[in-house]
Amino acid sequence: MNVSKITLSILYLFLSCTPVNAQFSFGSYALQHVNIIDVNTNKILFDYTIVINKDKIADIIPSNKYIVNDTVQSIVLKGKFVVPGLIDAHVHFATDPTEERRDHAEKVLKEMLLTGITSVRDMAGDARALSGLSRNALIGDIVAPNIYYSSLMAGSKFFSDPRTIATARGGLSGKMPYMKAVDSISNMQIEVAQAKGTGASGIKMYANLSNREVVKIVEEAKRQNIPVWSHASLQLAKPSEILASGVISVSHANMLIYENDKYQDLINSWGNHQPGGEEKEFWDKEFEKSDFSGLYNLMIKNNVVLDATITVLTLQKNFPKKAWVYEIGKRIIQGAHKAGVLIDAGSDSDQETFVQHEMKLLVSDCGFSPFEAILAATKYSAQSTGILATEGTIEVGKKANLLFLNSNPVENINHIDDIFMVIKNGMFYNKK
Numbered sequence: 001m002n003v004s005k006i007t008l009s010i011l012y013l014f015l016s017c018t019p020v021n022a023q024f025s026f027g028s029y030a031l032q033h034v035n036i037i038d039v040n041t042n043k044i045l046f047d048y049t050i051v052i053n054k055d056k057i058a059d060i061i062p063s064n065k066y067i068v069n070d071t072v073q074s075i076v077l078k079g080k081f082v083v084p085g086l087i088d089a090h091v092h093f094a095t096d097p098t099e100e101r102r103d104h105a106e107k108v109l110k111e112m113l114l115t116g117i118t119s120v121r122d123m124a125g126d127a128r129a130l131s132g133l134s135r136n137a138l139i140g141d142i143v144a145p146n147i148y149y150s151s152l153m154a155g156s157k158f159f160s161d162p163r164t165i166a167t168a169r170g171g172l173s174g175k176m177p178y179m180k181a182v183d184s185i186s187n188m189q190i191e192v193a194q195a196k197g198t199g200a201s202g203i204k205m206y207a208n209l210s211n212r213e214v215v216k217i218v219e220e221a222k223r224q225n226i227p228v229w230s231h232a233s234l235q236l237a238k239p240s241e242i243l244a245s246g247v248i249s250v251s252h253a254n255m256l257i258y259e260n261d262k263y264q265d266l267i268n269s270w271g272n273h274q275p276g277g278e279e280k281e282f283w284d285k286e287f288e289k290s291d292f293s294g295l296y297n298l299m300i301k302n303n304v305v306l307d308a309t310i311t312v313l314t315l316q317k318n319f320p321k322k323a324w325v326y327e328i329g330k331r332i333i334q335g336a337h338k339a340g341v342l343i344d345a346g347s348d349s350d351q352e353t354f355v356q357h358e359m360k361l362l363v364s365d366c367g368f369s370p371f372e373a374i375l376a377a378t379k380y381s382a383q384s385t386g387i388l389a390t391e392g393t394i395e396v397g398k399k400a401n402l403l404f405l406n407s408n409p410v411e412n413i414n415h416i417d418d419i420f421m422v423i424k425n426g427m428f429y430n431k432k
């Protein structure tokens with residue numbers, strides 16, 4: 001046998017003999033006879049070969065056109081399906097980063113990577129902790145997805161929130177470069193420069209900001225070339241104002257309700273109604289009272305991705321008076337999806353469940369096909385984060401971030417858990 005060929009059985013042997021956090025990479029190798037879930041053409045490309053060189057995808061060709069050569073090691077993966085590495089567009093790993101939290105974060109991040117999540121977007125936390133985790137993940141010091149994190153801006157009112165005090169430990173809440181109180185007289189040039197200096201990949205607008213402040217932040221961020229992510233409502237600035245400002249994603253579908261000036265009356269009247277079941281008709285009728293098509297159109301026109309977070313909306317069902325968050329939020333997601341809004345997959349679930357759960361909920365509750373749920377957790381999560389140029393699809397020149405499955409996830413979204421192996425930045429990982 002040609003020594004440059006590593007057969008599937010040897011790969012199995014290698015993977016099964018190595019410890020849980022096993023990782024290895026070859027340099028150049030060809031993954032032969034795989035079925036590619038192509039999120040660009042929305043088709044399955046059967047029996048293709050993906051050539052990987054170091055950390056990037058070097059070639060993608062039909063297997064019958066691939067010529068085996070001695071400089072590229074071959075791995076036969078007949079019958080396997082491959083999707084782009086999954087991206088969770090909404091996590092929180094350093095809200096209160098004590099020693100214990102770092103241990104916990106590392107443990108969860110490892111589990112995430114081994115289930116096929118190759119990147120995450122952290123949507124507010126202590127950047128001093130996140131930058132360390134991010135660096136360790138990037139160079140392979142810890143087994144973890146690539147970590148992209150935010151620098152948060154909000155009105156001063158928000159900074160009495162206990163989470164912001166925990167995140168600013170050792171400093172002053174509202175005065176940290178990664179978590180700042182801003183207002184209309186803030187020097188945005190300096191505020192944005194400091195936010196960028198934390199190593200953040202985006203600015204997250206969180207709460208208590210007016211439209212005037214939103215416009216100033218986004219304009220300056222554009223000038224300094226850092227994307228802006230936002231909550232879908234900022235109490236003062238309305239969803240439509242945020243969507244017109246130049247942000248690239250908005251989080252939490254339920255927050256679009258705040259476009260309607262009558263929302264407070266509506267929410268009060270919804271307080272005593274239970275989720276779903278016998279009340280389905282009630283929620284259907286209430287949803288009809290607001291027209292969200294203008295907001296959907298704004299998202300489409302301005303290329304804003306909706307970071308819907310159905311997982312965390314589902315959790316609200318357990319709280320009294322909060323059924324509406326799920327019932328109205330779910331209907332907004334369904335409507336946005338039907339209208340053609342791009343929706344990513346962000347779990348925001350504090351590591352209780354991963355993005356695969358979000359994908360399954362998009363299918364079971366929000367009218368997505370399994371293929372559409374895969375698109376959400378790959379291409380659109382990458383677009384939402386601002387990393388589509390390097391991740392989120394299986395394309396020549398992009399990072400070799402790939403999830404190999406034993407069964408077809410397009411037939412059944414539960415197959416997303418039928419993991420064979422994961423490749424992140426060209427490194428192989430396998431749970432067994």
Ligand SMILES: [Zn+2]
Binds near residue numbers: 090091092123
């Ligand atoms: Zn969040």
